[in-house]
Amino acid sequence: MARAMKCAEAEELIALAVLGVLETSSSSDIEHHLSTCSHCRETARAYRRATSILPASLEPAKPSRELRRRIMTEVYSSARVDRPHRLTPGAIWRRVPQSRAFTVAALATGIAAVVLGVWGATQTPGAAQTFAVAATTNQPGAHGQLTYFPNSARAVLTVAGIDASSGSNAANVVEIWLVPHNGAPVPAAFLTPIPQTSTWTAVIAGDLLTYKMVAATTEPVGGRPSPTGPEIFSVALPQS
Amino acid sequence: MEHPEAGILDLLAQGSPEAIEFLYDRYGRIAFTVALRVLSDHAAAEDIVQEAFLSIWRRAMTYRPERGSLRNWICTIVRNRAIDRLRGESGRSRYELPFDEKPDEPDLSDTWTQVAAELGRQQIREALQQLPLEQRQTIELAYWSGLSQREIADNMRVPLGTVKGRARLALSKLRDVLQEREESWHAP
Numbered sequence: 001m002a003r004a005m006k007c008a009e010a011e012e013l014i015a016l017a018v019l020g021v022l023e024t025s026s027s028s029d030i031e032h033h034l035s036t037c038s039h040c041r042e043t044a045r046a047y048r049r050a051t052s053i054l055p056a057s058l059e060p061a062k063p064s065r066e067l068r069r070r071i072m073t074e075v076y077s078s079a080r081v082d083r084p085h086r087l088t089p090g091a092i093w094r095r096v097p098q099s100r101a102f103t104v105a106a107l108a109t110g111i112a113a114v115v116l117g118v119w120g121a122t123q124t125p126g127a128a129q130t131f132a133v134a135a136t137t138n139q140p141g142a143h144g145q146l147t148y149f150p151n152s153a154r155a156v157l158t159v160a161g162i163d164a165s166s167g168s169n170a171a172n173v174v175e176i177w178l179v180p181h182n183g184a185p186v187p188a189a190f191l192t193p194i195p196q197t198s199t200w201t202a203v204i205a206g207d208l209l210t211y212k213m214v215a216a217t218t219e220p221v222g223g224r225p226s227p228t229g230p231e232i233f234s235v236a237l238p239q240s
Numbered sequence: 241m242e243h244p245e246a247g248i249l250d251l252l253a254q255g256s257p258e259a260i261e262f263l264y265d266r267y268g269r270i271a272f273t274v275a276l277r278v279l280s281d282h283a284a285a286e287d288i289v290q291e292a293f294l295s296i297w298r299r300a301m302t303y304r305p306e307r308g309s310l311r312n313w314i315c316t317i318v319r320n321r322a323i324d325r326l327r328g329e330s331g332r333s334r335y336e337l338p339f340d341e342k343p344d345e346p347d348l349s350d351t352w353t354q355v356a357a358e359l360g361r362q363q364i365r366e367a368l369q370q371l372p373l374e375q376r377q378t379i380e381l382a383y384w385s386g387l388s389q390r391e392i393a394d395n396m397r398v399p400l401g402t403v404k405g406r407a408r409l410a411l412s413k414l415r416d417v418l419q420e421r422e423e424s425w426h427a428p
Contacts, residue, residue, distance in 0.1 A: 011408050011412075012404035012405060012407065012408045013404070014408075015404070015407040015408040015410075015411045015412075016382070016389055016403075016404060016407055018411070019379060019382035019383050019407060019411075020319075020320075020323070020382065020383065021382045021387070021388060021389045021392065021407075022389070023388065023389065046411075046415040046418075046419070047411040047412075047415060049415070049418060050411045050414035050415045050418055051379075051383065051411065051414075052312045052315070052316075053364050053367075053414070053418070054364075054379070054380075054383050054384075055270060055273065055274045055277075055315045055319075056270070056361055056364050057361060057364040057365050057368055058273045058274070058277050058361075059273075059361075060269055060270070060273050060361075061269070061272055061273045061276045061285075062269060062272070063268060063269065063272040063285075063286055063289060064286065067268070067272070067286045067289060067290060068264060068268065070290055071260075071264060071289075071290050071293050071294065072257075072260075072261055072264070074294060075257045075260050075261070075293075075294070075297050076257050078297075078298075079255065079256075079257040127265060128258075128261060128262050128265050147248075147262055149258045149261060149262075152257075152258055154258055156248065156251060156258065156259075156262070158248070201250055201251075203251070203256075
């Protein structure tokens with residue numbers, strides 16, 4: 001049975017617990033106290049926060065580049081295995097026409113694909129690049145960032161501070177455009193809200209560094225082949 | 241308060257490899273710093289960081305995007321794994337308090353993320369330097385060494401009650417410094 005304790009004693013045990021050194025023999029006493037004392041629950045929360053700054057006091061150390069390559073190789077390899085829509089070698093084989101000429105050609109293609117696949121899996125992915133979202137007068141509170149992953153030619157756009165009524169009602173969506181240096185904007189994605197947050201996100205595919213900027217407009221549901229609504233934010237891209 | 245990394249959390253929950261790449265580029269260095277502080281061994285620290293990020297990657301489908309403070313979450317995972325490695329087979333089990341948030345999940349809610357981000361290394365060191373030496377040594381031994389409370393008492397040649405008192409006083413003072421910082425954040 002849990003023993004009753006006063007707040008002063010409880011605070012000592014809370015301090016030990018958040019530092020990771022409280023012995024399990026004290027666990028029922030402190031849990032019982034916390035279940036009945038809001039003051040100590042708040043203390044526990046504050047002590048956890050205080051403890052969380054300790055890593056930032058350390059002099060930063062640098063891991064080897066090899067570590068990044070090891071992690072990413074395993075992550076991308078398992079992603080390929082886990083994603084059912086990607087073609088497996090067996091699936092590729094079943095699609096090969098069963099004539100000798102096609103089989104020889106397919107074999108050569110397959111070997112090349114395997115070589116390229118192994119090469120791709122063992123290369124260190126390029127470093128991600130992050131660019132800031134710039135608000136417009138239509139949505140002055142818009143802010144966020146676009147993170148571009150060169151190796152996969154994909155970007156993650158995260159935006160907050162936009163007026164949801166302009167993008168989430170029945171009449172409108174927020175459409176993302178890739179704006180080339182010359183020519184018309186290309187439709188790239190739709191911004192979608194993240195549940196229980198006021199943040200919106202989109203994944204954009206393409207070699208972004210060949211474009212001038214990314215821009216967003218409000219458009220009727222379903223989007224449009226070219227922008228018709230007001231621009232609500234943009235992201236300037238560097239010259240490649 | 242919206243979480244500035246919510247988009248990445250969402251992608252992580254969807255199992256996007258780009259999300260873990262982004263997280264490593266942003267937090268890999270602090271994660272390695274934490275592991276190296278505990279283990280004092282470069283190769284072992286890298287192993288722990290690799291295990292931790294692959295663990296995050298494999299648990300991504302159960303991740304809740306509405307919860308944040310990724311940096312603290314990652315540092316906690318790395319530190320716990322590093323201390324487990326340090327303790328080895330004879331290690332004791334770690335007791336964690338039943339907070340509102342699970343200890344292994346992020347704490348996101350208010351201005352804390354901004355306050356923590358605003359504090360630079362020098363400011364945190366200054367806050368720690370304000371603590372009496374014996375209090376600072378107590379929390380650093382407890383947090384980084386993997387020693388038990390009794391081992392800390394033996395190491396510092398003080399009674400167990402003194403270790404408890406010093407830990408409470410140290411965290412109480414750090415809390416006050418951080419609350420002061422948080423209030424200044426709210427000030428106009």
